[in-house]
Amino acid sequence: MKPGGKRIAILGAGPAGLTIARLLTEQSDHSVTLFEKSHRVGGKSLSVRQGEDLIEFGTCYTIMSHRRVMEWMREEGITIQQIVPHKIDGIPARDFFNSGSGAPLAIQGIRYVIARRNLLKKLESDTPAQAALDEAATPAVEWLRARKLGKIEKMMMRTVTGMGYGDLQTVPILHAMRWVDMDLILSGTLNKIYMPAEGWSEFWERLAQNMDVRLEAHVRHIERSAKGHRIVLADGTEESFDALICAMPVDRFSALLEPTESERIVGDAIHWGGFATTLISSEDWFEEQIEYYSETCLPGVEPGLLMSARREGYDAGLGGHLYIANQLPGDYTGPELVEILREEVTKRGASINAVIQQEVWEYFPEYAADAIRKGLVARMRQMQGERGTWYTGATFSHESVANICIHNEALVPKLLAALK
Ligand SMILES: Cc1cc2nc3c(=O)[nH]c(=O)nc-3n(C[C@H](O)[C@H](O)[C@H](O)COP(=O)(O)OP(=O)(O)OC[C@H]3O[C@@H](n4cnc5c(N)ncnc54)[C@H](O)[C@@H]3O)c2cc1C
Numbered sequence: 163m164k165p166g167g168k169r170i171a172i173l174g175a176g177p178a179g180l181t182i183a184r185l186l187t188e189q190s191d192h193s194v195t196l197f198e199k200s201h202r203v204g205g206k207s208l209s210v211r212q213g214e215d216l217i218e219f220g221t222c223y224t225i226m227s228h229r230r231v232m233e234w235m236r237e238e239g240i241t242i243q244q245i246v247p248h249k250i251d252g253i254p255a256r257d258f259f260n261s262g263s264g265a266p267l268a269i270q271g272i273r274y275v276i277a278r279r280n281l282l283k284k285l286e287s288d289t290p291a292q293a294a295l296d297e298a299a300t301p302a303v304e305w306l307r308a309r310k311l312g313k314i315e316k317m318m319m320r321t322v323t324g325m326g327y328g329d330l331q332t333v334p335i336l337h338a339m340r341w342v343d344m345d346l347i348l349s350g351t352l353n354k355i356y357m358p359a360e361g362w363s364e365f366w367e368r369l370a371q372n373m374d375v376r377l378e379a380h381v382r383h384i385e386r387s388a389k390g391h392r393i394v395l396a397d398g399t400e401e402s403f404d405a406l407i408c409a410m411p412v413d414r415f416s417a418l419l420e421p422t423e424s425e426r427i428v429g430d431a432i433h434w435g436g437f438a439t440t441l442i443s444s445e446d447w448f449e450e451q452i453e454y455y456s457e458t459c460l461p462g463v464e465p466g467l468l469m470s471a472r473r474e475g476y477d478a479g480l481g482g483h484l485y486i487a488n489q490l491p492g493d494y495t496g497p498e499l500v501e502i503l504r505e506e507v508t509k510r511g512a513s514i515n516a517v518i519q520q521e522v523w524e525y526f527p528e529y530a531a532d533a534i535r536k537g538l539v540a541r542m543r544q545m546q547g548e549r550g551t552w553y554t555g556a557t558f559s560h561e562s563v564a565n566i567c568i569h570n571e572a573l574v575p576k577l578l579a580a581l582k
Pocket of ligand 1: 173177203204205206219220221222223379409411414439560562
């Protein structure tokens with residue numbers, strides 16, 4: 163650490179923790195230490211080698227908004243591969259979007275982008291008008307239908323519900339808007355969608371290799387004070403820091419210290435959804451790279467049903483072609499989800515030879531509509547830096563590596579200014 167440098171502790175070495183650590187070391191001489199409770203970095207990214215194939219159980223794609231991440235991938239020697247255009251109900255995605263009602267897709271796209279920009283701008287105020295807060299809390303489908311955006315609704319069935327980002331009938335339009343921006347619309351229509359050939363896990367490991375990461379660090383307690391913050395680990399060791407970054411779920415962070423009022427309010431306002439990814443083998447299922455099923459992404463979606471699947475490779479020893487199948491878990495257990503999956507695959511004229519591995523993720527922190535109406539978003543901005551603590555991750559931007567990284571790019575200059 164150079165003279166004048168400060169000590170920064172980051173709780174969590176998932177994409178949020180690692181990307182903010184990288185930005186801080188690029189832009190300052192402060193020393194950065196990451197505390198990660200698991201034995202590996204990368205959080206919800208998990209690449210597993212299965213014979214010749216690399217299977218992504220968690221994070222899979224980059225789109226145009228993953229600019230900074232793709233830059234780092236190139237620097238770290240990761241090969242970025244474009245995926246084959248995917249289909250929905252067996253037809254190209256663009257044809258599916260065009261089957262929605264109303265004006266041509268390009269016109270709807272422009273109307274949507276303008277309405278989105280106007281609302282997000284209003285929400286940047288520290289005291290947004292109640293009408294803007296009410297609009298942000300409106301269920302996505304209601305907001306879209308009021309504006310006759312039937313084709314954008316079809317697009318959101320795939321890019322919002324189909325990716326586990328909420329049922330359009332209930333999810334506040336704010337969530338859909340944070341993810342569905344111009345970059346996403348262009349990436350979807352021009353198929354600018356990529357995957358890292360060496361896998362996301364390898365990327366995060368390379369990114370972390372020169373960082374001070376404490377794996378399997380079990381933080382027992384954090385004591386904040388005006389003079390600094392003391393992190394006490396389960397083995398009794400302790401270290402002091404000048405700033406804290408919460409890059410883990412804020413409700414669990416709050417359990418490690420005396421939470422502020424904002425930390426309590428944000429923790430209470432969030433409901434975590436889930437996402438289940440199951441690796442199966444089959445000899446007689448689809449041959450495309452990715453298939454989506456629209457009937458399981460309709461507003462009012464039922465958990466458990468098969469929303470999409472990705473063909474990953476071939477392994478005769480494991481029973482044939484390998485597929486990752488995606489389901490919303492709801493309250494189902496892992497074995498119940500497998501049973502439903504078998505029925506869903508059979509319904510599509512195929513059969514499962516083997517169920518190889520299943521991951522059920524804590525996914526998509528959805529804000530309660532009522533909390534949005536009461537100004538949650540402004541509060542989440544205003545609490546940055548309170549008691550020397552900064553916040554990032556899926557809760558504070560949106561559940562995607564691109565949104566998290568963009569959030570961090572905006573946060574780091576403020577954090578560095580506060581540390582001067
Ligand atoms: C199936 C699936 C598919 C996805 N596909 C994509 C995609 O295609 N593109 C995309 O951009 N994103 C995708 N995502 C989303 C992306 O993976 C997440 O948005 C991202 O991982 C969230 O990063 P995070 O750092 O906020 O949280 P996490 O990834 O959850 O990381 C949080 C970290 O904090 C650690 N932690 C928790 N508690 C503590 C504690 N007490 N002490 C220390 N450490 C702690 C955890 O172990 C974890 O490592 C996908 C996710 C899933 C599950």
